[in-house]
Amino acid sequence: MDIQELVLLRFRESVNPKQSFTQQLASVLDISYDAAYRRQTGNAKLTVEEAMQLALAGQFSLDNLITLNAPLTALGTATAPINSMDDMERYFKTMYDNLSKLGKSKVKLVYSAKDIPVFHHFNDSALCRFKVFVWLHMLEPEPAAMPFEKFFLPLDIKTTMAAVKDITNRFEHVEIWNDTTISSSLRQIHYFYSAGLLQLETALELCKDLHVLVASLKLKLDDENQAYDIYHHELLIMTNNSIAFKDDKPVATFITTTMLGYIQFNAPDMLARMEHFNKHQLRQATSIKGSNSKDRALFFNKLTQKINALETALKGITLLDF
Numbered sequence: 001m002d003i004q005e006l007v008l009l010r011f012r013e014s015v016n017p018k019q020s021f022t023q024q025l026a027s028v029l030d031i032s033y034d035a036a037y038r039r040q041t042g043n044a045k046l047t048v049e050e051a052m053q054l055a056l057a058g059q060f061s062l063d064n065l066i067t068l069n070a071p072l073t074a075l076g077t078a079t080a081p082i083n084s085m086d087d088m089e090r091y092f093k094t095m096y097d098n099l100s101k102l103g104k105s106k107v108k109l110v111y112s113a114k115d116i117p118v119f120h121h122f123n124d125s126a127l128c129r130f131k132v133f134v135w136l137h138m139l140e141p142e143p144a145a146m147p148f149e150k151f152f153l154p155l156d157i158k159t160t161m162a163a164v165k166d167i168t169n170r171f172e173h174v175e176i177w178n179d180t181t182i183s184s185s186l187r188q189i190h191y192f193y194s195a196g197l198l199q200l201e202t203a204l205e206l207c208k209d210l211h212v213l214v215a216s217l218k219l220k221l222d223d224e225n226q227a228y229d230i231y232h233h234e235l236l237i238m239t240n241n242s243i244a245f246k247d248d249k250p251v252a253t254f255i256t257t258t259m260l261g262y263i264q265f266n267a268p269d270m271l272a273r274m275e276h277f278n279k280h281q282l283r284q285a286t287s288i289k290g291s292n293s294k295d296r297a298l299f300f301n302k303l304t305q306k307i308n309a310l311e312t313a314l315k316g317i318t319l320l321d322f
Contacts, residue, residue, distance in 0.1 A: 003051075004039075004042065004045065004046050004051075005042070007046060007051050007054055007055070007062070008025075008039075008040060008046075008054070010054075010055075010058055010060040010103060011025070011028075011054040011055075011057065011058040011060075013058065013060075013103050013104055013105060014057065014058040014059065014104075021040070022036050022037050022040055023036070025039065025040060025054075028053055028054060028057045029050050029053055029054070059100065060101055060103065061101040076255075076263040076264055076265045076270075077263065077264045078257065078261065078262070078263045078264075079091060079094055079257075079260070079261045079262055079263075080094070081258075081261070082135070082136075082139045082258075082260060082261070083139060083140060083141055084136075084140065085136065085154065085157075088132065088135070088136060088157065089154065089156055089157050089160065091260060092157060092160040092161060092164060093160055095164055096160055096163050096164050096167065098252070098254075098264060099164060099167045099168065100167060101252075102171075102244050102246060102251065102252065103246060104170060105170070106246060106247050106248075107170070107171045107172065107244060107245065107246055108171065108172040108173075108174065108227075108244070108245040108248070109168070109171045109172070109173055109174070109242055109243075109244050109245075110174045110175075110176075110242060110243050110244075110245070110278050110282075111173070111174070111175045111176070111240075111241075111242040112176050112236070112238045112239050112240060112241050112242065112278075112281070113175045113176060113177050113181045113238055113240070114180075114181065114184075114237075114238035114239055114240045115181065115184045115185065115238075115240060116181060116182060116184075116185060116213070117175060118131070118260075119164060119165055119168045120213060120217070121213075122161040122162065122164055122165040123161075123165070124158075125209045125212070126202065126205050126206055126209055127185075127206050127209035127210065127213065128153075128161070129148075129151065129152070129153055130148060130188075130189075130206055131185075132153060132157070133148050133151045134188045134192070135259065135260060138259060139258075139259065139260070145197065146197070147196075147197050147198070147199075148192060148197055148198045148202060149198075149199060149202060171227075172227035172228070173227065173228045173229070174229050174231065174282070175229070175230050175231070176230075176231045176233050176236065176238065176278075176281060176282065176285055177230050177231070177232055177233070177238075178232070178233050178234065178235075178236060178237075178238060179234070179302065180238075181238065182210070182214075182303055182306055182307075183306070185210060186210075186306060186307065186310045189203050189206050189207065189310060189314075190203075190310060190313065190314070193314060200314060200315075203314050204311060204314065204315075207307050207310055207311045207314075210307050211304065211307055214300060214303050214304060214307070217230070217300075218296075218300050221288055221289045221296065228289070229287055229288065229289040229290070230287075230288045230289070230299075231281075231282055231285035231286060231287055231288070232285055232286045232288055232299055233281060233284060233285035233286075235284070236281055236284070236285070239256060240256045241253070241254065241255050241256055241262075241274070242254045243271070243274045243275060243278055250271040250272070250274065250275045251266065251271070252264055252265070252266050252271075253265050253266075253270060253271055253274040255274075
């Protein structure tokens with residue numbers, strides 16, 4: 001598929017299916033119906049200016065389409081360092097922009113979940129606020145010893161998070177988990193409670209939010225209409241890397257470099273390598289959605305028991321505090 005076909009394919013996504021694609025093409029390019037039809041059929045070539053007009057109207061990136069044909073593995077775009085709340089806000093906006101470029105339909109995201117994927121936290125829960133609190137504490141050069149209860153998210157970050165969640169809800173999701181995927185969140189709650197930056201009542205509220213999150217994932221898996229699956233892998237050490245597919249073709253991969261930072265690659269050879277690796281790992285893993293009710297219950301019971309164990313430990317620390 002050449003660049004012109006890719007441009008037209010992506011522009012078609014923005015056109016109301018009840019409207020004439022050729023007519024919309026003519027309208028955006030300000031050309032006749034016949035001229036638009038010739039471009040649609042490949043009998044006439046799009047100019048650079050016309051391709052840019054279609055990209056603006058269809059809200060997609062020409063850079064990504066061009067890079068798909070470049071055999072350069074080393075070409076990638078790295079996220080900026082995060083050292084402050086302002087940096088965190090820019091990070092979420094970059095995430096929104098990158099996900100928006102994937103389009104509005106027929107997108108699948110395969111995610112190697114070292115931690116619970118970040119977009120599962122993007123809501124109004126205390127757990128969402130806590131995760132940002134933890135990320136900033138670990139990334140800021142000189143983190144302030146601020147109690148979590150005094151930490152609040154700016155409205156702009158919450159708005160961007162909601163926009164990211166809205167985009168990801170349109171995607172098909174395949175996540176690879178192991179038995180430690182939930183562990184980092186549990187350790188973070190325990191650590192900040194032990195450090196005196198988290199009150200017991202709040203720590204238990206965060207555990208409750210984790211219970212709610214696990215229950216919501218189970219409901220998604222139980223719903224046959226939800227394009228969502230978790231694969232349980234007993235051996236793989238997770239990385240938080242992910243790869244995006246469009247019409248079953250890999251179009252972008254995100255390789256983590258720091259806790260939140262990543263480099264985005266679009267070159268075919270890099271995409272092929274990541275696709276091969278992910279397919280190999282999925283073959284070695286067990287689909288929870290495709291499992292019987294017993295195995296599915298065992299998977300979620302194990303997650304619930306881990307949260308229960310933390311709740312018991314937190315209460316025990318208080319009882320033993322002479």
